[in-house]
Amino acid sequence: MAPHPSAHPARRRGNYIPRSGLAGGLAAALLASGIAVAVGPAAASAPPPAAQIxxxxxxxxxxxxxxxxxxxYDYSKAIRESVRVDTKIDSDGNGKNDVIAVDIxxxxxxxxxxxxxxxIIDPSPYYSCCGRGADSEKKQYGSNGVHNHMPQFYDNYFVEYGYAVAAxxxxxxSRSTGCGDVGGRDDIxxxxxxxxxxNGRNTAxxxxxxxxKADWSTGSVGMLGKSYDGTVPNGAATTGVEGLKTVVPIVGISSWYNYTRYAGMVTKKNYLSYLGTYVGNNNGxxxxxxxxxxxxxxxxxxxxNALWxxxxxxxxxxxxxxxxxxxxGQEDxxxxxxxxSAWWQALEQHHVPRKIWLARSDHADPFDYRRKEWVRQLHEWFDHWLMGLDNGVMKKxxxxxxxxxxxxxxxxxxxxxRNVPVGLARGGLDGAGTGSGTVTIRDQAVSDEDQVSGKPTGEQAYRKVFLSAPVARDVRISGHPSxxxxxxxxxxxxxxxxRLVDYGNRKVFAGMGKGSGEECFGGRIATDDGCYTPRPATTRNAGYAVFGRGWLSAEHRLSLNSRTPLKTGEWTEVTIPIMGTDQLVRAGHQLGLSLLLSDQLKMDGRSRGATVDIDLARSRLNLPTGQAADIRPASAVTVPVTYGPPPVLPPTRLLAP
Structure with a gap:
């Protein structure tokens, strides 16, 4: 196993990568404005022949x-075994190679x-510390040291269809030894x-x-999981390891930089030690x-830098x-x-066979919000990519x-x-032209989303809202705005x-709820019944919905690798990347762009004290829509806004299970 990445800092400098190389949608927006991302030698740019995937x-x-x-097959008669897979890694420096615990x-x-x-493998750091799934299930073991309860429905369901499932x-x-490196090479x-x-290339x-010995295995492996469990499959896929036929990342990280930062904005500090300690064996x-x-x-x-x-x-x-x-989940x-969106753009660039689900949910598993259809499609996907069955799933x-x-x-x-330019007129969005003159934003502390995205009426010194007129027909926004x-x-x-905002009364996502009763999937034993409570999404009435969010540290406008302070009093072009999105502006609603210098979501809400002028003639919203002509500036801003409780957001300190 290669040493920890800190051993080779010099290898991460030098060459610039293509537009999808660093962070897909983020890098595309940054590079469009000239922001460079130097990360060392890029991966080969030629797409793999189709036969290789x-x-x-x-x-x-x-x-x-x-x-x-x-x-x-009968789940109650299944073979349950716990093995220790060998490594050549001594991450804790105790003179012994670490072993990886796998329950099958x-x-x-x-x-x-x-x-x-x-x-089918679900790799996780959470099996002992926190549990898996909405019920926070943990592994359970018998007196012989072999597991008798595996979290989630995967084993109950898929074993009866001829699959093995490994946690x-x-x-x-949990029961693996050593020290993790929080998303690094040893994790992968x-x-x-x-x-x-x-696949017979290692021992256990x-x-x-x-x-x-895994002489019972075809060697075809699928890897899936939610959150951290979905992050590891992304990393494993980039190794090109033979036998890994498919991965299913559910709200998974594709770049840990993009998880703890955003375009130079630091959103989590001292996070790697925090998470490593939280999920690790905590022996000091x-x-x-x-x-x-x-x-x-x-x-x-x-x-x-090299670590990221x-x-x-x-x-x-x-x-x-x-x-x-x-x-x-678009509300994650x-x-x-x-x-x-970063991962998707890169996969598209390299012609990787793929499929995507985008839900109006937060950090949630589709087993909770679209349960039966999710199980059906996942089963169909695995039948093709692991069983080799020609079921037409890739033609759907x-x-x-x-x-x-x-x-x-x-x-x-x-x-x-793809993005088309939408002009910023005074107080309006114009899909057919550009604005003129300047507007000024003066930084001010903000404490809630209503201050950032709500109340699109009157003059507010701390932000500017550019509004379209009510659209005559539904307008779909699908892609990577900036x-x-x-x-x-x-x-x-x-x-x-x-903030990209839809103004008009509507129902918005308000968190995952909890239903009544139970739904069971697959077989059962006394200690593992495969039954789960429905957890439907909840909604609330609101006068606006946030369609996209973006941030930029102005010092990182030229490069994510280093800071370049603004020259005060001089005009500078910057691009704020907005996260990938797919939304409908309903007929009669108005599309708005809210610009400001602070927020409470990925920042601490306090003012940094800047005053910024914007030259409207040289500014634009880059909007992914085929209906730019429907975006006309509002002549008068009169939008009814209904206020409910602020959105319920998950804690950002912890990568939630």
């Missing part, structure tokens, strides 16, 4: 009927039938070394002793390693040899949407996007539009904040 040969067995798998459930009848089967403890967590090796074992032992041995990560993170500058390059999966998308099924303020719509009232739209592509501004500041540094 292909499903395995079809599996034959009693659980295959035509082009689908059917329930043939597989159908016993497959051994009887002499049928090899594929494996993997990341290095330094935790997963890829298990893929190697399933049973928890009770004796060599453990790993403290110095975690503290070193914090030192290398450069919280004081917000710069992208080692945790940036987007820049390595050219190495991916796995199909990718991306799932994300924990793993913010730039993580899906590429994207599923949720709009209001839990309605879903399927499309053959995503995003649906705002290009020509500014003049009286301070050498200031944050810049943008």
């Amino acid at each position: 292909a499903p395995p040969p079809p599996v034959s067995g009693p659980f295959v009927e035509g082009n689908r798998t059917v329930r043939k 459930v597989r159908p016993a009848e497959a051994v009887r039938d002499n049928v090899r089967i594929p494996v 993997l403890d990341l290095i330094g967590t 090796a935790s997963a890829t070394l298990v893929v190697d074992w399933l 032992t049973h928890v009770g002793g004796g060599a453990a 041995v790993c403290t110095s390693r975690f503290n070193k990560l914090d030192q290398q993170a450069e919280d004081g500058t917000g710069n992208y 390059a080692a945790r940036d999966h987007v820049k390595d998308a050219a190495k991916v040899r796995s199909a990718v099924f991306v799932v994300h 303020m924990n793993v913010v949407p730039v993580n899906f 719509p590429l994207s599923d996007v949720e709009f209001e009232n839990e309605t879903w739209q399927q499309d053959a592509s995503w995003p649906l539009a 705002v290009t501004l020509t500014i003049r500041s009286d301070k050498p540094q200031t944050p810049l904040v943008a």
Whole structure:
């Protein structure tokens, strides 16, 4: 295993990467305005031949009927085994190589039938500290040291269809030994070394002793999970490890820089040591390693450096040899949407087979908000990419996007539009022209979203809202917006904040709820029944909805690698990247762009004291829509606004399970 990334800082300098290399939608917006991102040698830019990313040969067995798998095996009779997969990593420096704990459930009848089967892995640091799923389930073990309860429905359901399911403890967590590195190479090796074992390229032992061989496995592996569990599959895919046929990242991180920063804005400080300690085995041995990560993170500058390059999966998308099924919530303020949009753009650039779900949810699993359809599509996806069945899944719509009232739209592509310029007139958005004159924003402390996005009436010194007239028909915004501004500041540094807002009465997402009763999936045993309470999304009435959010540290307008202070009193062009989005401005509603210098969401809300002028003739909203002609400036601003409680946002300190 390669040493920790801090051992090679010089290898992360030099070359510029292509537009999707660093952070997809974020990098595209930054590079469009001339912002450079130097991260060292880029991955090979040539797309892989299609044959290199292909499903395995079809599996034959009693659980295959035509082009689908059917329930043939008995979950209650399944083989349950706990193994320790070997590594060549000594992350805690105790002179012993670390081992990775893996708990497996597989159908016993497959051994009887002499049928090899594929494996679905959920790699997680959370199996002991926090639990998995909405019910926070933890692994449970019998007196023999072998598990008798595996969190979530995957084993209950898929084992009966001829799959093995494995729950993997990341290095330094739960029953694995060593120290984690919070998204780094050792975290990823935790997963890829298990893929190697399933393909006969690595060794393992049973928890009770004796060599453990995966001679029951076809070697075809799928990897999935939510949050941190979905982040590791992204990283594993970029290694190109043989046998990893598909990954399914659910609200997963694609770049840890984009998780703890945003375009130079530091949103989480001392975070790597915090998270490493939170999920780790907490024996004190790993403290110095975690503290070193914090030192290398450069919280004081917000710069992208070697540490973040080692945790940036987007820049390595050219190495991916796995199909990718991306799932994300557009209201996720924990793993913010730039993580899906960055990853998606890079996968598209390198022609990786892919599919996407975008929900009107926060940091949630589709098993909670669209349960039956999610299980159906996930099953179909695995039947193709792990069983090798020609079920036509790749000929079906590429994207599923949720709009209001839990309605879903399927499309053959995503995003649906490229950016077109929309002018900023005084107080208005103009899809057919540009503005003139200047407006001024004076920084002021803000404490809630209403101050940032609400009340689009009257003059407010701390922000400017540019409004369209009510649109005559529904306008779809689908892609990666940004705002290009020509500014003049009286301070050498200031944050810049943008909100893309729909004004008009509507129902907005208000968090995941909890229903009544239980729904059961697959087989059961006394200690693992596979039954879960419905958890539908909740809504509230509001007079506006935030469609997109963006931030920029003005010092990072030229490069994420270093800071360049503004020259006070001089005009400068900057671009604020807005996170990827897919939304409908309903007929009769107005689209608004709110610009200000502080917010309470990714900043502390306090004023930095800057005053910024904006030259409207040289500024624009870059809007992904095919209907720019429908965006006309508002002649008079009279928008009814209904206020309810502020949006319920998850804590941003913790990468929530």
